[in-house]
Amino acid sequence: MYASSRERITGLVILAFSVLWIVAVWQTIPAGTPGTVGPRAFPLVLGGALALMACILIGRTFRPVQHSADSDMNSDENAGPAADGYVNLWMVAALFITVVVYGFAMEKIGFVLSTLLVVPAVMILILRIRSWQRIVGMAVGLAFGCWLVFGKILGAYIPPGIWISLF
Amino acid sequence: METLNVALGLITSPNALLAVVVGTFIGLVFGSIPGLTFTVALALVLPITFALDATPAIALLLSTYIGGMTGGSVSAILLGIPGTPSAAATVIDGYQMTRRGQASLALGTAVIVSTFGGLISLLVMILSIEFVAKMALRFGPAEIFALVLFGLSTICGLSGKSLLRGMIAGLIGLMIMTIGLDEIDGVQRLTFGTITLQQGVNLLVAMIALFAVPHIIQAFVTYYMGREMPVRAADVNVELPRWQDLKSNFWLAIRCALMGTGIGAIPGTGGPIAAFLAYAHARKTAKGKPPVGKGALAGVVAPETANNAVTGGTMIPLLALGIPGDPATAIVLSGLLIHGLVPGPMLFIEHPDTISAVYFIVILAYIAVLLLQLLGIRFFVQMLRVPAHLLAVGITVMCCFGAFAVRNSVFDVYTMGVLGVLAYTLMRARIPLTPIILGLVLGPTLEREFRTALILSEGDPMIFVSSVPAVIFLTLAALVFAMPAWRMLRKSKSLEVAKNAQVQPRKNS
Numbered sequence: 001m002y003a004s005s006r007e008r009i010t011g012l013v014i015l016a017f018s019v020l021w022i023v024a025v026w027q028t029i030p031a032g033t034p035g036t037v038g039p040r041a042f043p044l045v046l047g048g049a050l051a052l053m054a055c056i057l058i059g060r061t062f063r064p065v066q067h068s069a070d071s072d073m074n075s076d077e078n079a080g081p082a083a084d085g086y087v088n089l090w091m092v093a094a095l096f097i098t099v100v101v102y103g104f105a106m107e108k109i110g111f112v113l114s115t116l117l118v119v120p121a122v123m124i125l126i127l128r129i130r131s132w133q134r135i136v137g138m139a140v141g142l143a144f145g146c147w148l149v150f151g152k153i154l155g156a157y158i159p160p161g162i163w164i165s166l167f
Numbered sequence: 168m169e170t171l172n173v174a175l176g177l178i179t180s181p182n183a184l185l186a187v188v189v190g191t192f193i194g195l196v197f198g199s200i201p202g203l204t205f206t207v208a209l210a211l212v213l214p215i216t217f218a219l220d221a222t223p224a225i226a227l228l229l230s231t232y233i234g235g236m237t238g239g240s241v242s243a244i245l246l247g248i249p250g251t252p253s254a255a256a257t258v259i260d261g262y263q264m265t266r267r268g269q270a271s272l273a274l275g276t277a278v279i280v281s282t283f284g285g286l287i288s289l290l291v292m293i294l295s296i297e298f299v300a301k302m303a304l305r306f307g308p309a310e311i312f313a314l315v316l317f318g319l320s321t322i323c324g325l326s327g328k329s330l331l332r333g334m335i336a337g338l339i340g341l342m343i344m345t346i347g348l349d350e351i352d353g354v355q356r357l358t359f360g361t362i363t364l365q366q367g368v369n370l371l372v373a374m375i376a377l378f379a380v381p382h383i384i385q386a387f388v389t390y391y392m393g394r395e396m397p398v399r400a401a402d403v404n405v406e407l408p409r410w411q412d413l414k415s416n417f418w419l420a421i422r423c424a425l426m427g428t429g430i431g432a433i434p435g436t437g438g439p440i441a442a443f444l445a446y447a448h449a450r451k452t453a454k455g456k457p458p459v460g461k462g463a464l465a466g467v468v469a470p471e472t473a474n475n476a477v478t479g480g481t482m483i484p485l486l487a488l489g490i491p492g493d494p495a496t497a498i499v500l501s502g503l504l505i506h507g508l509v510p511g512p513m514l515f516i517e518h519p520d521t522i523s524a525v526y527f528i529v530i531l532a533y534i535a536v537l538l539l540q541l542l543g544i545r546f547f548v549q550m551l552r553v554p555a556h557l558l559a560v561g562i563t564v565m566c567c568f569g570a571f572a573v574r575n576s577v578f579d580v581y582t583m584g585v586l587g588v589l590a591y592t593l594m595r596a597r598i599p600l601t602p603i604i605l606g607l608v609l610g611p612t613l614e615r616e617f618r619t620a621l622i623l624s625e626g627d628p629m630i631f632v633s634s635v636p637a638v639i640f641l642t643l644a645a646l647v648f649a650m651p652a653w654r655m656l657r658k659s660k661s662l663e664v665a666k667n668a669q670v671q672p673r674k675n676s
Contacts (some may be wrong), residue, residue, distance in 0.1 A: 025357065028356075029357070037617070043357070049338055053335045056331060057335070091388050096584050102563075102580070103580030107577040127556055134557070146565070
């Protein structure tokens with residue numbers, strides 16, 4: 001019996017990342033004064049160590065699995081259900097886009113307005129919630145609740161917005 | 168005696184008492200919400216102290232610090248997202264307890280042991296401030312490097328079943344923290360010429376990304392697939408730990424309190440290191456079912472006792488030497504300086520009443536924390552009744568706002584998004600996230616102290632073995648790294664032997 005191909009892919013991705021890291025570090029960070037541990041040393045060593053770990057991870061996928069000693073290969077500690085593949089991809093992409101759009105909107109039109117727009121968008125487009133009471137309640141509650149508690153009562157800085165600044 | 172009376176008079180004034188209550192409440196609120204943290208709370212209350220007298224000002228700052236340190240456990244336990252870096256270790260067992268319907272027990276225990284740890288550290292501080300300050304003063308870069316390396320070795324205990332994946336995760340965390348300006352030479356590292364990347368990756372933003380974003384994605388996926396389980400109100404009750412539970416974890420709490428105090432006394436270390444070391448200690452020593460790592464009470468007791476014990480420990484170099492141990496105590500130091508109180512040996516001579524007032528403030532703050540949390544647990548637990556997907560929407564808003572609030576920078580929001588996606592991908596690839604946090608927390612200190620030590624020794628690596636504390640920490644770190652690997656090797660060999668034994672009889676028959 002052999003370990004899953006997912007393990008091999010994980011190892012290859014990590015190896016590729018560590019090689020890119022090493023190249024980027026070597027090309028962009030100066031070595032520093034000769035004879036001293038300069039700014040390049042740590043990132044380089046870490047990249048090398050990660051590449052080594054990735055090679056070990058890949059190497060282990062080419063030997064038969066012994067259930068007890070290699071139990072980590074079969075560990076389901078952090079794995080989710082395999083059937084959620086496309087749903088996971090969609091949610092990752094959706095949340096990433098949400099965070100980027102929200103951050104951009106927060107800077108341009110302020111926290112309150114951006115929250116009033118983004119929360120309904122998330123609930124309707126991602127979660128497919130159709131109850132308008134929940135959508136309005138969540139949007140208004142979060143926007144004005146945060147504005148009141150953090151902005152007015154606790155005095156935290158609430159981004160006002162560059163293009164539109166209503167609150 | 169007269170000093171104590173004067174101090175008691177100062178701290179029992181209405182302004183000082185109000186400052187303790189308000190500061191504790193603000194600290195608890197900010198500490199509970201991922202991304203806001205007590206450092207932000209301290210930065211916000213600092214201007215308020217300008218208008219106050221010295222004692223209420225110190226009371227407000229210290230209470231906010233203490234409230235915030237304790238508050239981090241609330242979201243760590245209820246939501247699986249640490250409110251502060253110090254509460255990261257509490258997530259491991261605390262959140263599992265919540266999923267088993269024991270949220271109230273976990274919270275109640277965290278409150279009580281936090282208070283216990285804080286008061287023990289205060290007692291140790293009072294008894295040993297001068298002696299411990301001298302010890303801490305002797306810890307140079309080599310010793311701190313060795314201690315931090317030992318702290319990193321706890322990755323072995325936090326890696327679950329796979330040491331290799333845990334080390335990969337730890338390395339990723341260390342690598343992320345090298346991005347930005349080099350602390351020693353001021354050189355740009357992997358910033359690709361952009362000003363925004365010069366800021367580097369903020370630790371708090373990374374914490375939110377690693378804990379909150381995968382949680383949000385998972386909550387959305389679970390809801391989308393129709394697998395969301397409603398939380399029954401009857402499952403959630405107010406529950407303080409039984410006397411038996413406290414008794415069985417008493418000596419663990421004492422050891423972790425002393426550990427936290429000692430680590431807090433060393434500048435540059437602090438809550439997260441204390442919490443993880445205490446957690447690793449509990450994992451090795453605590454007995455009973457379930458084991459630590461699977462939702463055990465000891466897994467909450469250890470880190471919460473230790474991280475709150477740090478508060479007393481950090482006061483030692485702060486008051487005795489004027490050295491802040493972390494950003495939070497740096498703000499407290501600013502508050503002292505604003506009111507003409509210069510920490511150092513002279514503070515003990517010129518303002519002994521202030522030192523005594525600090526002791527009373529810490530006691531009152533922990534009493535306030537205990538009461539506010541015990542009275543507020545019913546409210547905190549109600550958060551569980553909110554459907555997980557709606558809570559996730561709220562968390563998305565809070566996290567984006569929290570990430571922005573750290574440095575008033577939208578770049579941090581984008582960073583949170585990128586790291587969050589990375590975290591979820593790693594989680595799906597069965598790479599544990601907890602060691603990443605350790606790498607993030609300890610990376611800057613590890614590199615800085617290593618390079619500083621070599622600068623001081625003019626490149627001679629023998630500096631790392633030239634002092635007893637450094638040798639002890641390095642030896643312990645080597646043992647902790649080597650033991651799991653050796654155990655795995657032994658298991659492999661014994662399996663090989665067993666396999667051969669099975670094959671042999673078949674050949675003979």
